[in-house]
Amino acid sequence: MTTNRQKLATVFTVLFLVASMICMFMANGIQRDHGNIKISEGKIQTDAGKITYKLYKPVSATKDNRAPGVLLLHGYQNDHETCRAYAIELARRGVVVLAIDEYGHGKTQPGLLERGYVNHKVSVNYGEDSEADGTYKKIGGTNRYKILMNFSNLTFFKDYYSKDSDGNSVKDSAEGGIEGYKWLSELEYVDATRLAVSGHSMGTWASWSVSAAYAGAKDADGNDISPKATVLQCGELFRNSVYDPSIYFNNVLLLQAKYDEFSYFRDYQKTVSDRLLSSDLRKEFLGIREDGKWNTTYGDFSEGTARRMELLYTNHRLTTHDAHGLKVALDWFDSALNINSAIPSDNQTAMGKEWLNLGALLTAIGAMLSVMTYMIDTPYFETVTIPLPSREGMLKGKSWFTSALISILVAGVLYPFATQLGHALVPVPEKIFRMTVGTGLITWYLFIMLFTGIINLIISIRNRKKGIAKLSLYDRGWTTEATNRLDFVYILKSFLLVICLFLFLYVVVAVYGILFKLDLRIIWPMLTTFNFMRLFQFMVYLPFFAAYFLMSEQKALVTLRSPGTYQKGIVGFLRTWMRTAFVMCGGIILIVLLEYIPFFLNIGPGADLLFGSTFGGPFMSLMILLLPQIFVYSGIGAYCYRKTGNLYISAFICAFIACWIVTGGSSFV
Numbered sequence: 195m196t197t198n199r200q201k202l203a204t205v206f207t208v209l210f211l212v213a214s215m216i217c218m219f220m221a222n223g224i225q226r227d228h229g230n231i232k233i234s235e236g237k238i239q240t241d242a243g244k245i246t247y248k249l250y251k252p253v254s255a256t257k258d259n260r261a262p263g264v265l266l267l268h269g270y271q272n273d274h275e276t277c278r279a280y281a282i283e284l285a286r287r288g289v290v291v292l293a294i295d296e297y298g299h300g301k302t303q304p305g306l307l308e309r310g311y312v313n314h315k316v317s318v319n320y321g322e323d324s325e326a327d328g329t330y331k332k333i334g335g336t337n338r339y340k341i342l343m344n345f346s347n348l349t350f351f352k353d354y355y356s357k358d359s360d361g362n363s364v365k366d367s368a369e370g371g372i373e374g375y376k377w378l379s380e381l382e383y384v385d386a387t388r389l390a391v392s393g394h395s396m397g398t399w400a401s402w403s404v405s406a407a408y409a410g411a412k413d414a415d416g417n418d419i420s421p422k423a424t425v426l427q428c429g430e431l432f433r434n435s436v437y438d439p440s441i442y443f444n445n446v447l448l449l450q451a452k453y454d455e456f457s458y459f460r461d462y463q464k465t466v467s468d469r470l471l472s473s474d475l476r477k478e479f480l481g482i483r484e485d486g487k488w489n490t491t492y493g494d495f496s497e498g499t500a501r502r503m504e505l506l507y508t509n510h511r512l513t514t515h516d517a518h519g520l521k522v523a524l525d526w527f528d529s530a531l532n533i534n535s536a537i538p539s540d541n542q543t544a545m546g547k548e549w550l551n552l553g554a555l556l557t558a559i560g561a562m563l564s565v566m567t568y569m570i571d572t573p574y575f576e577t578v579t580i581p582l583p584s585r586e587g588m589l590k591g592k593s594w595f596t597s598a599l600i601s602i603l604v605a606g607v608l609y610p611f612a613t614q615l616g617h618a619l620v621p622v623p624e625k626i627f628r629m630t631v632g633t634g635l636i637t638w639y640l641f642i643m644l645f646t647g648i649i650n651l652i653i654s655i656r657n658r659k660k661g662i663a664k665l666s667l668y669d670r671g672w673t674t675e676a677t678n679r680l681d682f683v684y685i686l687k688s689f690l691l692v693i694c695l696f697l698f699l700y701v702v703v704a705v706y707g708i709l710f711k712l713d714l715r716i717i718w719p720m721l722t723t724f725n726f727m728r729l730f731q732f733m734v735y736l737p738f739f740a741a742y743f744l745m746s747e748q749k750a751l752v753t754l755r756s757p758g759t760y761q762k763g764i765v766g767f768l769r770t771w772m773r774t775a776f777v778m779c780g781g782i783i784l785i786v787l788l789e790y791i792p793f794f795l796n797i798g799p800g801a802d803l804l805f806g807s808t809f810g811g812p813f814m815s816l817m818i819l820l821l822p823q824i825f826v827y828s829g830i831g832a833y834c835y836r837k838t839g840n841l842y843i844s845a846f847i848c849a850f851i852a853c854w855i856v857t858g859g860s861s862f863v
Contacts (some may be wrong), residue, residue, distance in 0.1 A: 203568035208776075210561035214702070217554035222281065222295055222710040224547040229253070231285045233711055237781040238294070238370075238377050238788035243303030245370040246276050246295045248711070250285035255383040262388035262531040263378045265373050265404065266293040269514070270345070270426075270812065271631055271861055273300035273719055275712075279515045279544035280392060283524060286543070287535035292378045296400060296859045300631075301725050305628065310365030311340035312347060312358035318462055319475050320346070320355065321433025322582045338630055338863045339618035345396055346430055346458055349407040350437050360549060368403035369396075376406050379419050386413055390423040392523065394514050395456070398429030406441045420444065422498070423530035425523050427513050430458045431479045444498035447526045448479070449519045450488075453509040453793055456805040464506070464798030476503070483843045495529045503524070510815045515545055552716040554706070559826075559851075562699045563833055566847075569691060570838055578688045580839040583669045588755055598777050601749055604645045605781025606788075610801055612638040613813040624684030628727075628862040632735050634813060635856060639742035646745060671752035671841035688842035696850045718819055719859025721851075731857040739849040739856075743827075747845045750777040750828070751835045759836060770836060775828035782821045789814050 226233060230732075232251045237244040241392050264284050266277035274293035298306035314332050316323045318359035324328040333343055340362075348367040357363045366372070371391070379386040394403035405424045413419050423445040431448070436696045451459070452466050458467045461475060470476050472485040480486045480501045481493055493499030506513060513519055517540075524539040570579050578782040589597055616637025617630055627633050657664070667673045673681050704713055704720050713722035724732060753760075754777055758769025788800040797803065801810040826847040834844040 197571045199476060200568045200571045200687060201281070203326050203564045203571075207561050207564040210557045211702070214554045214561065216555035217550045217557065217709050218706050218712060221434065221547045221550035221554065221712060224543050224550070225278070225710075225712065227282070227286045227543075231282075238373055240304075240370065240373045242308045242366070243364070245302045245303070245373060245375065246274070248281070249292045250281045250291040250398055251383070252285050252288050252290065254288050255290050257382045260383055260385035261288050261290050262390070262527075262533060263290040263292065263386075263394060263659060264385040264390045264527065264531075265371060265375050265378055266291060267296060267374075267391070267393030267397030267404075268293070268299065269397050269511075270392070271299075271393070271719075271816070271859065272514075273722075273859065275300075276394070276514055276718060277522060278547070279542075279857060282544040282547065283520060283542055284527065287524070287528075287533055287537050288459055288467050289527070289531070289533060290378070290381065290384050292374055292395060294370055294374040296371065296397065297366070298863060299371075301728075303372060304370070305336065305600045305722065306341050306630070306861060308365065309341060309344075309367060309369055310363050311337065311344045312356065312362050312364060313340065313360050314358060314565070315343040316346070316355070319403075319431070320436040321435060322475070326531075335619055336624065338624060341863065342618055342630070348399055348406075348432075348437075349403050350430075352436060352438070368400045368407060371400045371404040372407045375408060375421075376708055379413065387417050387422075388417040388419055389419060389665065390420045390425065390531055391424075393429075394424035394427035395429075395459075395510065398426040401426060401429070402432075402443070405443050406437065407444070409441050411662065422449070423527060423798045425526060425695075427447070427523075428454055428456070428510055429520065431461070432726075433478060442498070445493075445495055445500040445521060445526070445530045446479070447501075448503045448518075449513060449523065449614055450503055450505050451510050451513045452505060452507045453790070453798055455510050455789070455801075456811045457802060459510070462807075464802065465793070467750075467796065471503075479503075489809060500526075500529070505738065509818070511818055512862055513719070515548065515858070517542055517545070520544075548717055551712065555714040555716065555720060556826075558699060558702050558714060559830065561702070562695050563830070564805040565698050566691070566834065566843070567837060569694065575687060575691050577841050578684065578691060578838060578843065582759060582836075582839045583671070583752070585757075585760065588667075588757070594754060598754055598780070601646070601650060601746075601754075602780030603775055604649070605642055606784035608638060608641045608645065608814065609781060609785050610805055612641040614809050614844055617812065624863050628859040629731055629735065629857055630858045630863060631812065631816065631860045632731070636735060636742075639738055643742060643745050646749070669752075671748050681733075685842055688840055689846055692843060692846040692850060695847055696854075699851075717841065720855055722858045724858060727862070728857055731862070732853055734859055736849065736853045739853040740817045740846055743831075743849040743852070744841070744847040746778055747774075747831050747835075747848065748841055751831055751844060753843060767832060768835060770832040771829045774832050775825050778828050779821060779824050782817055782824060785814075786821060788818050789817070790863040823852065823855065 234249045237246050268276045274295050281293050295302035297304045297308045305804045316330050330810045347364050349364050391401045401424055402446040408420050411419050424443050425447045428451050454460050488505040492502050492504045506516050506519045514635045521539040560564050564743050569575050613634040617634030649669040666678050668675045704723050756770045757772035758766045793799045801814050831844040831848050
């Protein structure tokens with residue numbers, strides 16, 4: 195018989211799904227410019243393997259009315275969908291846009307190993323390095339470490355940089371971009387004489403490589419099909435002496451993030467300041483002898499010599515959707531490709547689609563939680579719901595804050611070191627643990643669990659000496675009240691319930707992919723469908739995520755549970771959520787403050803100042819994604835625990851979603 199709670203849960207499930215579907219329908223309308231853009235997806239066959247793509251074709255582009263084309267190349271830990279703002283705005287203005295998944299990203303087949311690597315790295319601007327000064331030095335370690343340290347070594351560089359004494363080489367720093375450019379140039383409705391390239395972060399190195407490969411290139415009819423513009427969204431500059439003088443680049447725009455966490459995108463300086471304008475590197479780029487200026491165009495578009503550095507008051511990751519940067523880029527493409535669109539460059543709709551995507555993501559999660567509320571009242575799953583432990587086990591006052599502070603400090607202090615260690619140097623089997631950032635995260639998780647275990651052991655020994663009674667397994671959240679031992683049927687049923695919830699959400703994502711060619715995200719990869727390789731990675735990494743979330747939520751939801759846990763209604767939920775979020779997010783907040791307060795004071799990023807640039811970059815910029823995710827996980831965990839009293843359901847559902855995000859969107863070797 196259906197309970198009243200099940201009836202209410204059914205209503206909420208339907209309402210959340212309808213709201214999510216409406217958000218996706220509207221996002222799709224923006225993506226297609228309400229019928230003016232046709233979108234298709236597919237794969238480009240290359241010698242290295244299949245490269246996945248998304249093509250934005252204006253309906254105005256035909257064989258008889260050929261349109262200009264732009265190739266978009268995403269950054270590290272992203273995929274082609276991260277390029278959507280540029281793709282939508284260019285396609286709205288009549289440009290055919292091809293966005294590809296580069297090596298090791300999205301659903302493209304070749305991994306980052308296909309990019310190649312060498313056994314050395316450069317820690318200053320190319321052409322200004324010296325073996326004597328130690329700025330050009332040999333490196334060792336895992337293959338993924340060499341790849342990550344070689345992202346700025348490019349295929350078209352002289353052998354001194356692109357090959358090494360061990361016989362290794364940078365094989366394709368375009369990461370599939372060269373094949374993508376060729377494919378785009380051969381479309382019958384594309385004017386191959388009006389093509390351009392743009393990339394963000396890692397994609398800027400790929401953009402340099404594509405433009406170098408096609409410098410002076412001609413099609414079968416003898417037409418010049420070299421890129422007429424290269425737009426760099428947070429890119430590195432190089433001295434002309436590091437590559438052959440026959441290579442040239444037409445009309446290059448550099449969008450410079452003021453608060454870029456990556457040292458090579460700010461010329462290895464602590465901050466982005468006017469000091470860069472007087473460097474020989476920047477003056478050589480601009481083609482001038484005097485000091486340059488921000489936001490000023492030098493050279494001539496008709497001769498391909500136009501150069502500009504636009505200063506954006508944003509950070510590295512947000513550059514992809516910065517409205518001012520996008521406006522400048524659209525104007526640049528217009529001047530280089532003669533687009534002549536009637537739509538002003540400040541008329542932008544793409545960000546609206548991102549907010550709708552976020553709405554669809556959150557309401558889809560709401561639908562999943564409503565399904566859980568329904569399922570725990572079914573005869574099979576009703577036994578996974580247990581009473582909450584009594585308030586007697588709650589820590590209060592000074593004891594609560596001391597325990598919470600220890601958890602926060604352990605997570606925060608370990609973050610820069612453990613993540614970077616796992617990202618590059620931990621010698622795991624790389625054919626099994628293929629996710630670069632994923633390995634960094636689970637290394638951090640393992641260190642947190644180790645240190646937390648040691649601290650708990652010390653506390654336990656101290657309590658025993660003081661004669662303090664040991665809490666039961668039930669009081670600590672590990673089992674039911676009826677027994678003081680682990681109940682494996684209870685645990686397995688909890689796990690099975692979470693699998694059902696995960697499959698529900700996965701089906702929703704898959705349906706959206708089929709109907710709208712969109713996944714659930716806000717700018718960066720979040721929830722997307724798996725291919726077989728990524729599904730295998732999900733299963734490899736899931737046990738580590740599950741162990742971590744069991745430990746962290748046991749601490750936040752049980753040991754440090756809020757009085758609001760026992761309070762009914764929305765107020766009780768919010769009290770529980772905020773207290774849980776404080777414990778789970780506190781370590782990341784600590785590192786965010788450490789990183790960005792000195793950065794915003796124009797001193798430099800905190801990680802670079804305290805630990806060196808090795809500990810800056812990927813995981814520092816990742817915090818802008820990680821912090822809101824953990825905040826949401828805290829809410830999901832709080833909801834599930836209040837509804838069920840079951841730690842396993844709360845922890846496992848967060849682990850499934852977190853592992854899905856990482857293995858579905860993280861790069862792989």
